[in-house]
Amino acid sequence: MIFSSLLDWLALGWFISLWVGYGAYAKRAAFGGKSLSACLYRYRIDWMENMMRHPNRIPDVALLGNLSNMVNFLATTTLLILAGIVTMLSSTEKVLSVLEDHAFIVPSAREEVQFKLLVLAIIFMHAFFRLTWSMRQHTFCNIIMGSLPELKEGESLNDDHIQMAKYAAKISDRAGNEFSDGLRCYYFAVAALTWFLGPEIFMIMTTVVVGILYRREFRSVTLKYLQLGLALRDKESGKS
Helix, strand or coil: CCCCCHHHHHHHHHHHHHHHHHHHHHHHHHCCCCCHHHHHHHHHHHHHHHHCCCCCCHHHHHHHHHHHHHHHHHHHHHHHHHHHHHHHHCCHHHHHHHHHCCCCCCCCCHHHHHHHHHHHHHHHHHHHHHHHHHHHHHHHHHHHHHHCCCCCCCCCCCHHHHHHHHHHHHHHHHHHHHHHHHHHHHHHHHHHHHHHHCHHHHHHHHHHHHHHHHHHHHCCHHHHHHHHHHHHHHHHHHHC
16 A cells, blocks of 8 residues: 555545546537637637638638647646656655655655655646647648638638538647647646645645636636627627
């Protein structure tokens, strides 16, 4: 047994359950159309349809480049964090001496500290794989954007054009979802970091993180304005 207390194992189980459970819930709830990702998907469709209406696609490429740069930055940061965690794993004695100097940190054996660091490493490895896959899908989206047809002056979108726009938007949406999953790992890594303060605080912080994520993705003011924008767009479309 790595941990002498059963509460540590319960805290780890609580953490894994909330992490996996919230991820599954967020994906399923997105199909209901009332989440950030669902609203952004509709905006992505408008983006791809509008792109086919004008010949100059340099701004569109720049927009996609900005999205890709954010993912690239976070992926690079994740590698640096992983390097730091590996260094700490190879210097556990020094880590123990640092932790022992702080009264608010629960005393832990060497194996316990190593296991907690390993959990952090797994979280960031998962984030790295998510983020790099997001980078690749942004590249795919860039390619498909270049293949979308350019409408002639006065030409309207037909069913094939609309379907192609949806495919391109879906690839961009999947890249965005992978980025969100990778970013979500950072939130849960903050919760896992509090494990050094005790399993009780670890469980509380995990619950708080899920509450923050839920509020931002399903109850935020930003989501409200995104939905209002879609409502206005639908209203204008109905008039036209």
